[in-house]
Amino acid sequence: MPLDDASPARVPLADVTPAIALGPLDGRYRPAVAPLVDHLSEAALNRARVEVEVEWVIHLTSHAVVPGAPELAPDEQQYLRDVVATFGAGEIAELAEIERTTVHDVKAVEYFLKRRIAAAPDALRADTVLPQVGELVHFALTSEDVNNLSYALMVRGAVHEVWFPAAVALTDEVAALAAEHADVPMLALTHGQPATPTTLGKELAVLAHRLRRQLRRIASDEYLGKLNGATGTYGAHLAAVPDADWQMVSRTFVEHLGLTWNPLTTQIESHDWQAELYADVARFNRVLHNLATDVWTYISRGVFTQIPVAGATGSSTMPHKVNPIRFENAEANLEISSALLDTLAATLVTSRLQRDLTDSTTQRNIGPAFGHSLLAIDNVRRGLRALSVDVAMLARELDANWEVLGEAVQSAMRAASVAGVAGMDNPYERLKELTRGRRLTAEDMRSFVDSLGLPADVTERLRNLSPATYTGMASALVAHLE
Known part of the structure; x- marks a missing residue:
């Protein structure tokens, strides 16, 4: 079916000055990624x-x-x-x-x-x-001698001076939130169902710990460079100046630039270091994506409330809404960044024989790959700063789920059985019958504990336990971030 060409003439946006950006990183989100x-x-x-x-x-x-x-x-x-x-x-x-x-x-x-x-x-x-x-100028060089060193300098500068400091700042902010809320008890959900309580700080600490581990990997990544001519043989170098120690000249030059010398290449530097770096950054992205989805879920549950921004609109029709847009924006940008980084890592390690030009086009997308990640980091940081913890809601949720103490009681029964206390048979099955698919009250659980015939000190310990205090070492575990 032919297109209708009778539509009215429009101003060609491609001719507007100043030029209109095609992509969002150079348009809508320029301030966040400009560095x-x-x-x-x-x-x-x-x-x-x-x-x-x-x-x-x-x-x-x-x-x-x-x-x-x-x-x-x-x-x-x-x-x-x-x-x-x-x-x-x-x-x-x-x-x-x-x-x-x-x-x-x-x-x-x-x-x-x-x-x-x-x-x-x-x-x-x-x-x-x-x-x-x-x-x-350009003596005995092939274009790739210049390009590979240039890209190594560019990527190293982008990572060390822009992306990495932002990622560290974000991770430090998550760690600070973890420390602040280390003692705030919270109902855990496994498979979306009530589970052994934890603390909000401990769960944030898990994410900060994961992010920091990836940052340590990224901090140790190498940036390689080569300078050895059209097919990596120093052919032109030796033809021009046969008495020079060209391997030493090459090595000292690459190291002078602050890069790691690669002695064995074709016309191109093999780009393996780039693949390694991009895989590590993509993995950081994915851990951060997990943080974004978890925080989004906590907001949905009411664990976090969002502090309204004056003048902001959450919905065009529902005035009550404060949407978690920072975390949703971060999710999308992390997915785009990771997809680009995955493509870079997968394609840059292959070059036909001594050289083809696919890497030239591919490497021009390094900026967008890091740009979408940097934008996501910025959004998560902004989102985290606009959160407040609803401690009262967490307390209500814990008090409505006394059945989560079933794990503690059956574990205490197992220990008592091993110690020779009679009447401790089938502890798991008995707690399963009591708790599965049911909501118990504090009195229900304490009455059951009283009926078991446990030693007095064990009975007392279990009677004093509540969902809010059944958090094990969660608070102390946050100290591993220090």
Whole structure:
């Protein structure tokens, strides 16, 4: 069936200025994820490429790798590094203009930097030796030597400077809530049914402990880099300067950038470190997703009440509602982030023979993967700050479920039986008959305990037990977070 082309003309939104974002991370949610632009955007990639090329020139000249190359004075090295430090809107536009001619992003970076080197006598001083080292820009490099190091620097910066601090702050806030509510008794639900009581703090502590474990893994992840030419053989390096110790030059350069040197690669760095990191971040996401769904459920049960925000609307038709939107937003963003991270981890470890270009496109989605996770972290933090615990509701719920003490009573009967107390036969079955599918009162449970013939001290201990006090070591377990 043909589409109706008779619809009235509309303003083309693609032509509106300023440009309208296609995706939510650069539109609706820009403020929450903006710090990642400094690390994982296309502009950040080009700045990182410039940095790698600059540091390579400085490294070659500082270590006298190429015969005849002059050593750069401190002000000449600073001039080159200032090209990176001042990289902004004008430089982004200039690079784009060069790339329209080269139709090659890394080659555009090379020409861009050579322009700056050629301009050094006018910009720095007339007797600078920088014009003599122009051909050391991109010397013996393949594009992937530049790209793999650039991505490693970008991802490391994004993780260390943006994502990880936010994740740590979130986890610390969960841990603080756990400590604050360590002694607040709460009915547990297993399979959605009343179960042995716990404390709210202990349950939050479980989630904080899980998150911190994943953060320890992420903190120890390596960021690898390589510099060994078009197929990983140092072929061009040896052809140009056969007497240099190129493996040492490569290793010291990669380590100078703060990365771990990978000595064995094809044209591309194998990306295994990325797959490992993304798997760990995705696992953190999934634990955080569990926290979001649990908190959502606690809100639904009334364990948490949400503090209304002045002027906010929960429903377009139901004015009473305060929806748990922060946690629902986090769930969705964590799912998107994890899906992207899973795809990155699964695809980046494969490259046909010595190189194919699938990783080039794939890696351009690292920013969205971390962006959706960072947005979720921000939402959970905001959501947690708007919660209040309804202690009275928890107390009422516990007092309505005395049957959960059946576990305690039958366990005490088992221990008494082993100690030789008569009349303790079939303790589980007897408590099952008493409690299963029934609601007991305090008097029901205490009368049953009195009828068992347990030793006086055991009877007294069980009579003094209530659902609110049957929390075992839950309060003390929170201390494991310290």
